[in-house]
Amino acid sequence: MSATRLRTRRLDVRNGLIDLSHGAGGRASAQLIEEIFRAEFDNPLLNRGDDQAAFDVPAGRMVISTDGYVVSPLFFPGGDIGSLAVHGTINDVAMAGARRLHLAAGYIIEEGFPLADLQLIARSMARAARDAGVSIVTGDTKVVERGKGDGVFITTTGLGLVPPGLSLSADRARPGDQAILSGCIGDHGVAVMSKRANLGFETDILSDSAALHGLVAAMVCVAGPSLRVMRDPTRGGLAAALNEIAQQSGTGCLLEEGQIPVRPEVAAACELLGLDPLYVASEGRLVAIVAPEAADVLVAAMRAHPLGRDAARIGEVVADDQCFVQMTTSFGGGRIVDWLAGEQLPRIC
Amino acid sequence: MCLAIPIRVDALLPDDMARVTLDGVSKCVSIALLGDVRVGDYLLIHVGYALARLDPDEAEETLALMREAAMLAPLAMAP
């Protein structure tokens, strides 16, 4: 596709709707890509208009991560499916300690979806990417018939470069290592749930969706060699993240409930809904497992960063051949924090 | 499920409804099963209905009884 302007009327973004021709690969597709996506994402690689983006790769270890986003509703307090799709994949790359390089985005859009909403989502993605210093360099758009998709689903793929000397992996936790959480959990899940009509509650809670690469860079700077693994507690919450690490490392974990930060509003919403905050998704938080001697300096560095103000040591890794994540409750008793059984709430991210 | 918590009424609404709020989280509930609800009352809510009103004097007395029971323990006790 050349850069020549197509001789058609511009898209009526205000009133227009997606139709099947927008996904057919013809003129309508090209116009959609030009006027919605390239207009917002605007970067040299994307603007070449190729089916792929070609670039030189710096020497070193690469990471690649991909995620699908099916959040409902599409627009929620503190974000939307677009910003979530950018933050989420940047974070998956960041969890390897990697410097983010490029993003790719694929869209599956339902026939009838308002162009105005698509533009808002694209704009939101562009802003999130720009703020994180990364570009969306290639993408794809498909349209499915009315009723076969729920508005829009987005898949983003991210590429990153791991700094030398850093080797993070979920199987590296060892007894004695410390578990550090970057901030309050559960904000994103509660913010999304507050917009689900059938749950019937109101709140001012905003999603915590955010790009964590800056926080991670600060952490790697002070404690890189001592870091074992980092995870962002999205679906399944902190419980899922810690159980994954425990299982892959063949260790257990012992948490202190009183040390786990939860906003009062999030705690209240969870009480009202009968949910446990440990299982509610966050989209701008991370949990890190670090060697004990570096724990204090790591927490201090995190607290100095805007996204880590409430960072806290929440527990430690222990030997356990059954890989339980145990917790001493604020009450003083003991319980396990098990894998989530079943589906707490669907379409959270 | 049986689990519910007492929540404070911050507004009375028409048609036997009330708004209850806990730490900035609000819900609208029916007070049709309770007579004489006032702003400031703490209500027990199940599936959108208020079933009982918490008596703050009785709550104070409950805590006093608990503290009294706790003080009967020997002074030197293991944590």
Next chain:
Amino acid sequence: MKHIDEYRDGNLARAMAATIARETVPGRHYQFMEFCGGHTHAISRYGIEDLLPANVQMVHGPGCPVCVLPVGRIDDAILDPSGGRAIMVDGFVGPAHVSAVTGTHPYESIAAEFAKPVVVAGFEPLDVVHAVLMLVRQINEGRHDVENQYFRLVTQQGNRIAQRAMEDVFEPRPSFEWRGLGELPRSALRLRDIFSDLDAERRFGIETVAAADNPGCECGEVLRGLKKPAECKLFGTLCSPETPMGSCMVSPEGACSAHWTYGRFRDRRRTVP
């Protein structure tokens, strides 16, 4: 959170538990059954059994996912209708929010007939510990009264408006079959005749088909407090929250589900997936 956090104070709980330990008669064993899932859940989630002295044990009785508690179930919690082993329960922790509707008065006949104390307790962990202390005191004093620990929300008469609404709409069935407990008379409700057009059972002619439980399912024993969840052969193998075999695992407040979710780290000798 006011009227909530005060009842989750760990220091106060430990102090009350120490009082319980002091007041129990040395050498005497106390077994109390809670039969409301909300209590089973609270006991597991807060690890309350870790605080109680070794000679006080909680037996997790039949809960109910929808808060309808037939009096007949309590009979069955004391005696095995087949004439088998009976669990010696010394007293009961009575349900909290159900009692806000019914009042404490329905439990008076149970306490009198079986000479076992009933203490109606709130769902917060301190309420449960407080109720255990009240039960220990009743046992020590040879009493079997209905006491109301949750008196900040529960009264003896209950919510008369709610009770009248129930009476207007529902009537007792002559008999009903309960999983693990068998047929119990006047233990369940149905819609009154004037609402028959809203009654799915009558409108669609639904007839209960007796479904065979997995032969290894020991829900009956667990519901009656004769076995602990980990002692059921199916626990953790065929039966888990993702593949529940019986009611104790299906309901998030069932004894087996609560044990799975919060407590199975205590079954160290048993291999669980």
